[in-house]
Amino acid sequence: MSDVPALEVVDLVKHYTGRRRRVVHAVDGVSFALGRGEILGLVGESGSGKSTVAACVLRLIEPTSGTIRLNGADITHLSRRRMRPLRRQVHMVFQDPYSSLNPRLTCGDIVGEPLRLHKLAHGRALNARVDEIFDAVGLRSELRFRYPHELSGGQRQRVGLARSLILRPSVLVADEPVSALDVSVQASILNLLRDLQREMGFSCLFITHDLATVEFLCDRVAVMYLGEIVETAPRRDLFRRPQHPYTQALLSAAVVADPVVQRARRPVVLDGDPPSPLEPPSGCRFRTRCPLHERSAPQSDEEHPALREFASGHLVACHLVDRDRPAPRLVEDAADIVNA
Amino acid sequence: MLEVSDLSVRFDTDDGPVHAVDRMSLTLAPGEVLGVVGESGCGKSVTCMSFVRLLPETAHVTGRVLFEGRDLLTLSARELRRIRGREISYVFQEPMSSLNPVFTVGRQVGEVLQRHLGLSRAAARSRTIELLRLVRIPAAERRLDEYPHQLSGGMRQRVMIAIAIACDPKVLVADEPTTALDVTIQAGILDLMRDIRERLGTAIVLITHNLGVVADVADRVVVMYAGRKAEEAPVPELFAHPQHPYTIGLLGAVPRPYEGEGTRERLQEIPGRVPSLHELPQACAFADRCPRADEVTRSQIPQLREVRPSHFVACFHPGPG
Amino acid sequence: MNVIVVAELDPRTRRRRLLRKRFLRRPVAVAGLVVVLFFVVVAIFAPWVAPHSSAFTDFNHTLAKPGSRYLLGTDELGHDELSRIIWGARSSMLVGVLATLLAMVIAVPIGMVAGYYRGWTDTVIARATDVLLSFPFVILAVGLAAILGPSLLNATLAIGIGSIPGFIRIARGETLARREEDYVPAAIANGATDRTIIFRHILPNMTSTLLVQATLTIPQAIIGEAVLSFLGLGVQPPQTSWGVMLQDAQSYTSQAPRLAVFPGIALVLVVLAFNVFGDGLRDILDPRTTR
Numbered sequence: 020m021s022d023v024p025a026l027e028v029v030d031l032v033k034h035y036t037g038r039r040r041r042v043v044h045a046v047d048g049v050s051f052a053l054g055r056g057e058i059l060g061l062v063g064e065s066g067s068g069k070s071t072v073a074a075c076v077l078r079l080i081e082p083t084s085g086t087i088r089l090n091g092a093d094i095t096h097l098s099r100r101r102m103r104p105l106r107r108q109v110h111m112v113f114q115d116p117y118s119s120l121n122p123r124l125t126c127g128d129i130v131g132e133p134l135r136l137h138k139l140a141h142g143r144a145l146n147a148r149v150d151e152i153f154d155a156v157g158l159r160s161e162l163r164f165r166y167p168h169e170l171s172g173g174q175r176q177r178v179g180l181a182r183s184l185i186l187r188p189s190v191l192v193a194d195e196p197v198s199a200l201d202v203s204v205q206a207s208i209l210n211l212l213r214d215l216q217r218e219m220g221f222s223c224l225f226i227t228h229d230l231a232t233v234e235f236l237c238d239r240v241a242v243m244y245l246g247e248i249v250e251t252a253p254r255r256d257l258f259r260r261p262q263h264p265y266t267q268a269l270l271s272a273a274v275v276a277d278p279v280v281q282r283a284r285r286p287v288v289l290d291g292d293p294p295s296p297l298e299p300p301s302g303c304r305f306r307t308r309c310p311l312h313e314r315s316a317p318q319s320d321e322e323h324p325a326l327r328e329f330a331s332g333h334l335v336a337c338h339l340v341d342r343d344r345p346a347p348r349l350v351e352d353a354a355d356i357v358n359a
Numbered sequence: 360m361l362e363v364s365d366l367s368v369r370f371d372t373d374d375g376p377v378h379a380v381d382r383m384s385l386t387l388a389p390g391e392v393l394g395v396v397g398e399s400g401c402g403k404s405v406t407c408m409s410f411v412r413l414l415p416e417t418a419h420v421t422g423r424v425l426f427e428g429r430d431l432l433t434l435s436a437r438e439l440r441r442i443r444g445r446e447i448s449y450v451f452q453e454p455m456s457s458l459n460p461v462f463t464v465g466r467q468v469g470e471v472l473q474r475h476l477g478l479s480r481a482a483a484r485s486r487t488i489e490l491l492r493l494v495r496i497p498a499a500e501r502r503l504d505e506y507p508h509q510l511s512g513g514m515r516q517r518v519m520i521a522i523a524i525a526c527d528p529k530v531l532v533a534d535e536p537t538t539a540l541d542v543t544i545q546a547g548i549l550d551l552m553r554d555i556r557e558r559l560g561t562a563i564v565l566i567t568h569n570l571g572v573v574a575d576v577a578d579r580v581v582v583m584y585a586g587r588k589a590e591e592a593p594v595p596e597l598f599a600h601p602q603h604p605y606t607i608g609l610l611g612a613v614p615r616p617y618e619g620e621g622t623r624e625r626l627q628e629i630p631g632r633v634p635s636l637h638e639l640p641q642a643c644a645f646a647d648r649c650p651r652a653d654e655v656t657r658s659q660i661p662q663l664r665e666v667r668p669s670h671f672v673a674c675f676h677p678g679p680g
Numbered sequence: 681m682n683v684i685v686v687a688e689l690d691p692r693t694r695r696r697r698l699l700r701k702r703f704l705r706r707p708v709a710v711a712g713l714v715v716v717l718f719f720v721v722v723a724i725f726a727p728w729v730a731p732h733s734s735a736f737t738d739f740n741h742t743l744a745k746p747g748s749r750y751l752l753g754t755d756e757l758g759h760d761e762l763s764r765i766i767w768g769a770r771s772s773m774l775v776g777v778l779a780t781l782l783a784m785v786i787a788v789p790i791g792m793v794a795g796y797y798r799g800w801t802d803t804v805i806a807r808a809t810d811v812l813l814s815f816p817f818v819i820l821a822v823g824l825a826a827i828l829g830p831s832l833l834n835a836t837l838a839i840g841i842g843s844i845p846g847f848i849r850i851a852r853g854e855t856l857a858r859r860e861e862d863y864v865p866a867a868i869a870n871g872a873t874d875r876t877i878i879f880r881h882i883l884p885n886m887t888s889t890l891l892v893q894a895t896l897t898i899p900q901a902i903i904g905e906a907v908l909s910f911l912g913l914g915v916q917p918p919q920t921s922w923g924v925m926l927q928d929a930q931s932y933t934s935q936a937p938r939l940a941v942f943p944g945i946a947l948v949l950v951v952l953a954f955n956v957f958g959d960g961l962r963d964i965l966d967p968r969t970t971r
Contacts, residue, residue: 064541064542064543065512065541074865077865077868077869079865079868079869099873099874103871103873104871106869106870106871107871109869110869110870111865111866111869113862113865113866114862115862118861118862118863119861119862119863119866120863120866121863121867121881121884121885122885123881123884123885132867132870132872133870133871136870136871136872136876137871171632172399179866182866182870183869201398201399201568202398202568202569202570202609202612202613203398203608203609203612203628203629204398205612206611206612206613206614206626206627206628206629207626207628207629209614209626210625210626210628213625228541228542229542230542231613231614231615231616232614234614234616235614235623235626258616268543269542269543271546272542272543272545272546273542273571274545274546274549274569274571274572274574274575275571275574276570276571276573276574276598276610276613277574277598278574278575278594278595278598279595279598279599281571281574281575282574282575286546286550288546288547288550289543291497292511292513292514293511293541373698373701373702374698
């Protein structure tokens, strides 16, 4: 059973239909697999659809089409009732440590809720398990009786982690779990996440826009743009040899906390604004901003690039990239984020 | 040009006084980019908003803010209004809430030009187009008549910057200008700031919690902690030779790329929490969390000392990590 | 590892103290509460406070001016005005509170369902609310009176029904807002049912708003009762209410204006007090308030 991926997403599509038949293409054909014990980073900027993918995986919303398999079971269109028992296997950590905890419940109540709802424990046994998970996330057990607003942002995020891990799920979806925290607090939560993952062995879908965090935590990385995955590769490969022009631009735009390196870099500047998900460009969605557009036209205007294998485990969706044909380097130092 | 000395800000809240800033000092030379770095609650925004008295009534500000020889804290409201937006202007984090949604872009930029520089409507319009071009907004003539919600976040921030530099201010204070923006857009805005400094000679105070941003754009940097200055140095010097344990902790907390094969190291954590600002500690504010803490640091407030050329630290045990 | 400088008190006490401090900084709201409590006490203890019953008449002293025997004078039938005001307070308070409670109990779940499920459910409920809104409660009361006969109970019913749309709106709005908070999807991910989410997660976070709304609905209900009683659709003799007193006073406006003035003042005082207190309550419960 161990070669069944913990999470498998095939051709996931989520469209929102608004008034006057306007369709928002939030997610348009995303596929990936999350192996056991693996941390997959899902990187993208706003409008990329990464949070929608998370919501679909957790079945908080229902996909328009495609398949989602959790530990082999197809959960794509399960009813709420049928989904409930399966919710023990997957849980989520949210970005906002303020709104993800009910201000009217004590932290102990919040963390114990999954146990209670699934009727897995009560009374003393429940308290023991809550204490156990509090300890695992580094919180003193007195904090069980406190309300969320009395805790700091970092502590609240730990409570969120405790809640999502108390049932020992096989898949944890983390949607920007540290973006709203201070730098020093981010470090402790990232360390904690890494430690817990090693200890408990869950698979993790780590969603973020911050490449440095991805580089620290993840085994593999998938880059999203406008509802699609444009590149996916093992961590080192992605950072050393980014292929897709968007990935290269993203890497070069990330600021590095080292003035000598940072000032020597010349970021790739993308033209214009990201297109609206209401009307994604035809063909390659990135073509309106791609610095290499001249080279890929007219194919990129008409034909949608498929995710193709560039190297082992490294897939790229670009007309200019092929097995034996790496992408042109946009900047010499695009990979300097690695060499800093 | 801008000299802040002994600045203290105290807020009177329901729970008692909050000493957000304690005897801060800052200097800003013409055309310089000063980065003010710290985590939430350190007082960086409060400090900079107090220059032109942008704080609410519950704030009590003491100290001196000398701008070209005059103390801004003693100016009358009318004199202050002439400085705000014209000599010292601000750009904030959330462009959507800083721009009025019911007025067009052109009207909002034009308003500043008309009020401060007395330009006519037509002159303001053409100057607005110039400004929009300066901040690299494509199709400036069309944008003039658009509303904020029709623009993307990055564009709106550029409009904010256009408004801020409309009157060619001597100082631009940017409070987390790129925090709410995507990474690729952020690069463009930082580039723009560099451009403004070079072309217009504007001095910039850049408030941020992101050390990478500081490394990219700033000349000098001030690190704040719990309302006090912890360290100050030219940028290359601070990153290469950090002295204050808090700065060292911050630098260590940022994930760095790792090439090696074995298990990579943990990120550096700073244990504990920022102290409550209800009382002014008569000791080093960082003592509770500092690996170098001892009797001295717990009983006296460290003063700023120059430990290396142009490099100031408020610490009893400065030194590399 | 995480060192917290723990506050001296537990969170509940701290919050109560904070609220009390804020409250005391608003003397007008304090005055409002005092007046409200005064009338509530009077209403509850009417049998012991009122010198006479509301049916008591003294034919030897009709239309008497305020004096030592009858503090506020008497009306044309010899009823003691003071006693009637006190008994009237009882009617008003009763209707005010009961009608509001009735409205809340019915409207809040409906509003929450509308806000939580959206879609068709919401549309249907919204339209139904609109229909209800377009009925002035007076017509409703007349209708009820025609079918069931006029009485205090029916007046309460009519006013309660008339107050329902207001609560539905509030409950729906709050539910819509809370729904977007992250702890709702977190609860879903925990395996919570809709019922759990609505009652355990959303409702407790709405209580402040509902409390304020109730405090502001009660005076409206009191006025409503006065109107109905004025029209004869509410309280029936020998019970009395301020509305009835105002009705009776109509014929004597030139002779004895005080017959209208006293119940009028009482009405105004109570309504003002409730409104002022409700406003203050809304202010102090708002987390953004700084004072």
